[in-house]
Amino acid sequence: MISIGEELKRYIPIANLIAKTFGKNCEVVIHDLSIPQNSVVYTINNHVTGRKVGDAFDHLVKQVLLSKNFKGDCAANYMTVTEEGKEIKSSTVLIRNSKDKVIGALCINYDLECMKNMKDFLDDFFIVEKESIEDDIEPFEHVMEIVDDLVDRIVGNQDINNLKRKDKIELIKFMDSKGIFLIKGAIEKIANKLNISKVTVYSYLDEIRKNEEI
Template sequence: MKKELSKYIPMIKMLAQTFGKSCEIVLHDLSQPQSSVVYTINNHVTGRQIGQPFDHLIKQVLLAKDFTDDYKANYLICTPDKREIKSSTVFLRDSTDKIIGAICINYDLSALRNIQNFCNDMLMIDTETIPSEIEPFDHVVEIVDDLIDKIISNTDVATLKRKDKIELIHFMEKKGVFLIKGSIDKVAEKMNISKVTVYSYLDEIKKMEN
């Protein structure tokens, strides 16, 4: 783990102890998007494991209407067993103002739902829907462009077989990269393939998923 990120671990431990076992905290290293999780505490909440990729940074954080000052608070995710999780995410910058990581707080609302009237403030969630493609603000484009760079730069695209290229496109599609207007052009350029090829891969992915 990078020293710049390890300095946040005492704060993460303090927050986890403050809010108890229902509070999971995950530290991401965004220089390695495909395996960004580098530290977790109370990971029984969602089962996040070190070495896993990010899940919600683009779809529910960067594309949220009220995303500002590098953070998004109180958005809703659900676990495979249908538990509601209230999540908040803040991006971390280095001394050069470059995004290097993120801290995600995931709070299991199961117990609090039983006393919802008493905990209305604690249970405030964002039900914003995400459009198929939007034209985001400049600061969002900067972060997503950086993620695209890191996702692709971690792979020697010149040596990839077709199925590997589809797998890489699929990873970016699942993470919401292509919700950003112009991202298909950028990915095509960086992978040295045509935009038409990216669209054909995405069509193939949709057929496989259906």
């Protein structure tokens, strides 16, 4: 059972208000970034994307932290697509604690499918930012600090020296799926964190991606 901490619990009324204001097609998700592999700690109207408590974050790195439109701790109006092919308009804002440390994120996901027949009337609402994701992106100020913290949380308190090869591959697979390796310098940082060489990280990534193609 995933519980929500007191600092993030304060955002539940805000999430409920947003969802009730915009109706059943508006999903709101609260993430606890201290537990990246199970970051979803609250959802409302989760039929929109199927997100559930205990799931991991998906778009935080690729479409929020690395977005050219990421300003003031938020990225608004970017497009995501569900596994079923539904187009979702999403916005994310980071949540900071009293010490100004990023501890979570609040995400709004709006199902656009029901609005396609109203497009002429709602053209302004359909403005979204579409960006291509490139490898080895130079991160914006403070983004690397957030990503470093995520990597530390993902690795956790595991004894790296006694960690088996398959476990290191699983950690790298998770980080790769979340876009961590798109950030410039990530290979070196993660190699150091896992006490392996850069060459080994590259070989693990090759192995992971080849297996995904099968």
